[in-house]
Amino acid sequence: MKKTIPILLMFFIVSACSITQTQTQTETPLTTVTPLPATATAIPESRTLTVCLGQEPNTLYPYGGPNAAARSVLAAVNDGPIDTIGYDYQAVILTRLPSIENGAAEIVSTPVQAGGQIVDADGNLVKLSQGVRVRPAACRSDDCVITYDGTTPLKMDQMIVNFHLRPDLTWSDGTPVTSDDSVYAFTLASAPDAVTNKYLLDRTQTYEATDPQTVQWWGRPGFFDPTYFTNFWAPAPRHVWSEFPAADLNTIDIASRSPIGWGPYMIKEWLAGDHILLTKNPHYFRAEEGYPKFDAVSFRFLANPDAALSELVAGRCDIIDPTIRLDNQVGLLQEMQAGELAQSFVTPGMTIEWLGLGITPASYDGGYDPVRQGDREDVFGDAHTRQGIAYCLDRESVVKNVLFGLTTVPASYLPIGHPLYDPNIEVLPFEPATGKSLLEQAGWRDVDGDPSTPITAVNVENVKAGTPLQLNYYTTTATQRRQVVDILSQSLAQCGIGLNVQYFEQNDLYAPGPTGALFGRHFDLIEYAMGVNGIEPPCGWFTSAEIPLASNSWIGTNVTAFKNDEFDAACRIAQLSLPDEQTYEDSYRQTQVLFSTELPAIPLYYHLRIAATQPDLCHFDLDATANPLWNIEAIDMGEACGN
Numbered sequence: 001m002k003k004t005i006p007i008l009l010m011f012f013i014v015s016a017c018s019i020t021q022t023q024t025q026t027e028t029p030l031t032t033v034t035p036l037p038a039t040a041t042a043i044p045e046s047r048t049l050t051v052c053l054g055q056e057p058n059t060l061y062p063y064g065g066p067n068a069a070a071r072s073v074l075a076a077v078n079d080g081p082i083d084t085i086g087y088d089y090q091a092v093i094l095t096r097l098p099s100i101e102n103g104a105a106e107i108v109s110t111p112v113q114a115g116g117q118i119v120d121a122d123g124n125l126v127k128l129s130q131g132v133r134v135r136p137a138a139c140r141s142d143d144c145v146i147t148y149d150g151t152t153p154l155k156m157d158q159m160i161v162n163f164h165l166r167p168d169l170t171w172s173d174g175t176p177v178t179s180d181d182s183v184y185a186f187t188l189a190s191a192p193d194a195v196t197n198k199y200l201l202d203r204t205q206t207y208e209a210t211d212p213q214t215v216q217w218w219g220r221p222g223f224f225d226p227t228y229f230t231n232f233w234a235p236a237p238r239h240v241w242s243e244f245p246a247a248d249l250n251t252i253d254i255a256s257r258s259p260i261g262w263g264p265y266m267i268k269e270w271l272a273g274d275h276i277l278l279t280k281n282p283h284y285f286r287a288e289e290g291y292p293k294f295d296a297v298s299f300r301f302l303a304n305p306d307a308a309l310s311e312l313v314a315g316r317c318d319i320i321d322p323t324i325r326l327d328n329q330v331g332l333l334q335e336m337q338a339g340e341l342a343q344s345f346v347t348p349g350m351t352i353e354w355l356g357l358g359i360t361p362a363s364y365d366g367g368y369d370p371v372r373q374g375d376r377e378d379v380f381g382d383a384h385t386r387q388g389i390a391y392c393l394d395r396e397s398v399v400k401n402v403l404f405g406l407t408t409v410p411a412s413y414l415p416i417g418h419p420l421y422d423p424n425i426e427v428l429p430f431e432p433a434t435g436k437s438l439l440e441q442a443g444w445r446d447v448d449g450d451p452s453t454p455i456t457a458v459n460v461e462n463v464k465a466g467t468p469l470q471l472n473y474y475t476t477t478a479t480q481r482r483q484v485v486d487i488l489s490q491s492l493a494q495c496g497i498g499l500n501v502q503y504f505e506q507n508d509l510y511a512p513g514p515t516g517a518l519f520g521r522h523f524d525l526i527e528y529a530m531g532v533n534g535i536e537p538p539c540g541w542f543t544s545a546e547i548p549l550a551s552n553s554w555i556g557t558n559v560t561a562f563k564n565d566e567f568d569a570a571c572r573i574a575q576l577s578l579p580d581e582q583t584y585e586d587s588y589r590q591t592q593v594l595f596s597t598e599l600p601a602i603p604l605y606y607h608l609r610i611a612a613t614q615p616d617l618c619h620f621d622l623d624a625t626a627n628p629l630w631n632i633e634a635i636d637m638g639e640a641c642g643n
Contacts, residue, residue, distance in 0.1 A: 048297065049298070049319070049632075049637070050297075050316065051317075051318065051319045051629070052302045052311060053299055053300065054303055054305075054308075054321065054324035054325060055068070057299075059257075060073060060074060061250045064249075064250035068322075069299075069323045072299070074261075075632060076263055076265040076278055076629060078261040079093065080234075081232060081235070082097070082232065083627075084535055085625065086623060087417060089229065089535070093235075093262065094165060094166070095165070098161050098163060107159055107160075108157070109158075110221055113128065115127055115128065116128050117205075118222045119220055121133040128148060130150030131150075132147070134148050136156060140583070141576075156221040158219060159217075159224065161216070161217045161231060163215045165178070165235075167213055168285050170262065170285070171262055171283070172261060177235050180209050180212070181237060181238050182209070182215045182233050183209050183215060183233075184236050185236035191247065203219055204217060215232065217232070226536060240254060261281075262283075262285065263284065263633075264291055264633035265280060265632075275301065276299040277296060278298075278299070291633040291634060294636075302317070303324075305324055305325060305326050305328070305329050306329070309326075309333075309336070309342075309612070312612060313336075318613060319611065319612075319635075320611055321629070326611075327610065330404045334404070342612050342614065343614070343617065344610070345610065346609070346622075347609050347622055347623070348624060349606060352531060353528075353529050353605050353606075354527065354530055354601045355488075355602040355604055356526040356527075356559055356560045357389070357525060357560050358524050359560045359600065360560070361523075365550070377457070377462070377467050379463055382442040382461060384442035387428070388435045388437075388438035389439075389492070390428045391428055391430070391438060392430070392492050394430040394487055394488065396429070397430070398487050399605050401487065402484055407605050407607070411426060412596055412603070413537070413541060413542070413603065415624065417624060418537065420589070436495050439469075443457060444456065444469055444496075452493075453496070454468040454496055455468070469497050471497065471525050472499075472500045472524040473524070474503075474525070474527070475503060475528070476527075477503045481503075484527065509526075509528065512553075512554055520548070521559060521560075527604070535625055537588050539570070539574060542557075542558050542562050542571075543558060543568045543571050544558070544563050544568055547561045547563075558600070560600050560601050562600030564594065564600075567598070571587070574588045616637055617637045618636050618637065620635050
């Protein structure tokens with residue numbers, strides 16, 4: 001069936017061409033076309049780039065919670081301010097990234113007083129008072145943490161960072177972009193109704209303009225941020241927006257539907273349900289370099305992947321943005337590329353598909369009691385059991401048959417392309433014999449000699465003898481996940497592990513605790529996705545502080561409730577180190593080693609990030625860490641690509 005689809009697409013093209021030719025032949029011109037005089041100058045044809053999105057943007061107001069489609073549009077309106085490319089940071093509208101080395105950032109020892117806001121030794125924002133655990137100035141490890149006595153003079157580390165804007169930066173209306181616009185953006189982000197992560201905002205003591213091109217950021221005492229050089233708020237046009245209350249900006253057109261920016265394009269119209277049209281910004285700071293290459297960009301909204309591919313072949317889409325999910329069309333895309341009908345771009349992304357193991361269900365929070373009704377047997381308490389299950393998962397088959405071999409099985413919680421990824425950690429292969437051996441070490445046995453029935457507990461700690469290894473497996477109804485379950489259930493059966501599979505709607509699986517299966521921690525095995533937008537290694541996902549509990553309103557990423565003091569300490573040291581310090585790399589590598597041994601959750605595969613373009617389009621670069629249109633100003637097509 002896959003091989004017939006490109007033929008059908010070609011049929012549509014040929015049919016369309018035939019219709020055009022027929023119309024040309026039968027229509028009689030009413031006037032004679034007069035050639036232009038030799039002295040006349042022909043007007044250059046306007047060039048429009050058409051980007052097809054999988055959804056309509058919900059808002060273009062940066063603090064209104066823009067969806068992925070909106071972020072693609074905003075990449076054309078605002079260039080930067082800092083791009084993440086290839087797991088690295090690049091300054092766009094800043095003269096440079098600040099660092100300790102270049103003098104734009106510094107760590108100072110500052111006196112703190114009782115009652116002042118600080119960040120304590122556990123990373124929490126608190127008021128300094130007697131009994132609070134703190135890190136005195138120059139303290140980076142747990143060994144030097146002290147308990148404040150309420151009276152002794154105390155100094156703590158404080159980070160100060162200076163950001164310098166390019167002097168040639170202007171808004172699309174010609175007004176200069178200044179540091180005051182960035183401070184205004186910080187004010188908008190701080191508004192109560194702003195949809196943004198408050199973590200950095202809360203840990204910012206001061207954000208102020210020191211001159212028209214310079215902004216200075218002060219962190220709160222005790223807050224140590226390895227990515228301090230990114231703590232810059234993208235400018236907002238104070239001269240346009242400030243006449244309106246911040247609470248209204250997400251509902252008025254000048255901020256939510258037609259915001260001005262400093263990037264290569266500016267918004268001309270938004271036809272709801274159909275498209276957004278952008279035209280070239282004459283004040284773009286890279287205009288003298290010949291950017292952007294197109295006169296206009298049209299963002300069309302197409303939810304159906306098959307329709308999007310048809311429009312690509314018909315020439316009505318130049319780029320299919322990753323917001324159009326092409327996961328089920330990878331084989332077709334490969335055939336289209338082979339037939340020179342399209343270019344396909346596939347890269348493993350920053351999201352990992354996980355198989356969570358219910359190490360500590362919510363019912364254990366008051367203490368595990370094997371007699372108490374409702375307490376499941378502690379089947380995952382022994383790391384040998386978790387490792388055995390990993391060896392019994394045919395993850396390579398999933399990658400090969402479900403994802404066309406275009407991604408890989410992770411060895412840790414980091415993408416393989418990350419500079420801190422530890423290549424010495426080997427992915428646990430599919431080896432049922434090894435898996436069975438590990439399960440036997442944990443106390444599981446095939447007591448009846450029947451390979452079609454689950455193995456049972458004989459001397460498994462905290463598990464009643466005779467308990468079968470029959471596990472509930474929860475995931476969503478997505479087609480890809482059903483395919484994954486089919487493969488994994490067969491491979492687990494080879495080790496005597498039985499499954500009771502139950503599919504949930506996405507909103508139900510990800511429902512908040514205490515009732516939701518994932519965040520309420522009510523599962524044996526659960527397949528889910530979790531990823532990051534940033535580059536910093538997310539070891540914190542599996543720390544004790546991230547366990548969803550009643551006390552934290554069931555908010556946290558450590559849904560398996562894994563607890564390991566050594567892992568927590570290594571992650572904490574890594575987060576308190578700067579990228580150019582050896583402890584930064586060493587500590588993150590230690591967390592990966594501990595992760596691969598203890599297996600708080602089993603990584604199945606990296607999700608794919610997929611896009612497609614016209615075969616003659618150039619300079620489109622799909623990067624795992626970047627906005628898909630991060631360099632839209634450089635994208636070109638046709639003969640111009642040879643220039």
